[in-house]
Amino acid sequence: MLDCAIIGGGPAGLTAGLYATRGGLENVALFEMGMPGGQITQSSEIENYPGFFEHDKTGMDFMDTWQKQCFHFGLKHEMKKVESVEKTGEHFTVTVEGGETYEAMTVITCTGSVPKRAGFKGEDTYFGKGVSTCATCDGFFYKNKPVTVLGGGDTALEEAFFLSNICSDVYVVHRRGEFRAAPPTLDRVMRKENIHLITDSVIEEAVGDAMGLSGVDIKNTKTNEITHMDNTGLFVFVGHNVNNGVLKDDKGGFICDVTDWGQVVVDLSMKTNVPGLFMAGDIRIEAPKQVVSAAGDGSIAALQVISYLQELA
Numbered sequence: 308m309l310d311c312a313i314i315g316g317g318p319a320g321l322t323a324g325l326y327a328t329r330g331g332l333e334n335v336a337l338f339e340m341g342m343p344g345g346q347i348t349q350s351s352e353i354e355n356y357p358g359f360f361e362h363d364k365t366g367m368d369f370m371d372t373w374q375k376q377c378f379h380f381g382l383k384h385e386m387k388k389v390e391s392v393e394k395t396g397e398h399f400t401v402t403v404e405g406g407e408t409y410e411a412m413t414v415i416t417c418t419g420s421v422p423k424r425a426g427f428k429g430e431d432t433y434f435g436k437g438v439s440t441c442a443t444c445d446g447f448f449y450k451n452k453p454v455t456v457l458g459g460g461d462t463a464l465e466e467a468f469f470l471s472n473i474c475s476d477v478y479v480v481h482r483r484g485e486f487r488a489a490p491p492t493l494d495r496v497m498r499k500e501n502i503h504l505i506t507d508s509v510i511e512e513a514v515g516d517a518m519g520l521s522g523v524d525i526k527n528t529k530t531n532e533i534t535h536m537d538n539t540g541l542f543v544f545v546g547h548n549v550n551n552g553v554l555k556d557d558k559g560g561f562i563c564d565v566t567d568w569g570q571v572v573v574d575l576s577m578k579t580n581v582p583g584l585f586m587a588g589d590i591r592i593e594a595p596k597q598v599v600s601a602a603g604d605g606s607i608a609a610l611q612v613i614s615y616l617q618e619l620a
């Protein structure tokens with residue numbers, strides 16, 4: 308029987324593992340289907356993690372020392388994809404790909420989220436080299452420069468507003484004439500002088516060279532006219548997929564409370580409504596989707612697991 312099963316080995320899961328094992332739990336497994344590190348390993352740099360100020364290091368370099376530190380105190384890595392988590396009586400059954408099962412007293416789910424891709428030409432080529440899905444992470448690279456934002460939902464408009472305080476101009480490209488975002492958010496954006504709404508339009512192509520993105524072609528879907536925008540960063544906000552599949556039950560519902568958008572409901576202790584089941588990182592409600600906050604969540608969840616097990620003993 309595991310004291311704790313941690314699912315997902317990004318910043319949240321690794322930190323949860325560090326705190327759980329260093330806090331005295333001896334039987335803790337981290338189920339990570341790939342190499343530990345999480346989404347940030349796809350990033351060419353990280354500039355906003357306090358205490359780490361090395362411009363020539365990639366997200367992969369950044370996570371390398373995390374692995375060494377987090378496994379130092381006895382955390383075990385099971386390189387397996389978890390299929391499901393089920394509460395059976397007082398404990399949990401974790402089923403991995405292939406059908407093998409593990410019993411655990413507690414579970415911390417840290418499976419993260421994935422920003423959706425829009426599917427235009429050049430999006431994958433220049434992802435991380437001018438095409439971004441994170442304004443908090445990459446907005447500063449475009450200080451006093453123009454940027455383009457794709458999307459018409461709450462995230463796109465809120466992030467456009469955030470960028471408008473850093474960048475010279477923000478061009479919001481949306482495929483329809485009506486915005487999906489809440490009316491007060493749209494009003495706020497429309498009042499900002501340096502945000503320009505370009506409706507009935509799509510990104511036809513992200514263009515660039517070996518150095519990265521150099522500009523975007525924007526197509527008006529009513530006239531088919533194409534406008535080229537030079538020297539712009541491109542931020543894509545067309546929705547997120549929260550990786551909550553492991554929490555689905557066999558009837559298609561969830562084993563714990565989840566919002567309409569798929570984020571797991573937790574309190575400030577990272578507790579779900581199911582005793583012994585905790586969340587950390589991008590999967591939880593109102594996650595800021597930052598490495599530093601995912602790590603903070605992981606530490607909170609692990610400390611709560613230790614208290615929970617002490618109360619059961």
Ligand code: FAD
Nearest residue numbers: 315317318319340345346347389419444588589596597598
């Ligand atoms: P993740 O990092 O998503 O880790 C989840 C892990 O769970 C993954 O390793 C995945 O393989 C594993 N997993 C998922 N499902 C299963 C399963 N069923 N079984 C087993 N394992 C599973 N944040 C910043 O603070 N600063 C930045 O500069 C920054 N830049 C970014 C750049 C890019 C390109 C991207 C994509 C993100 C960036 N972020 C940045 C955001 C940051 O990476 C995330 O907020 C953070 O990684 C979330 O951590 P997490 O542990 O919750 O989830």
Ligand code: NAP
Nearest residue numbers: 425426458459460461462463482483487544545546547568
């Ligand atoms: P969203 O509501 O699904 O909006 C995605 C936007 O991207 C839509 O405008 C959509 O266009 C557009 N889009 C989707 N696929 C596209 C593609 N391939 N090419 C071009 N455009 C594309 O996603 P979100 O904005 O991330 O929000 C997700 C949920 O979180 C929503 O329920 C939202 O209300 C909520 N949220 C709330 C807040 C808040 O309350 N403060 C903040 C952020 C998010 P169409 O409109 O034409 O479909």
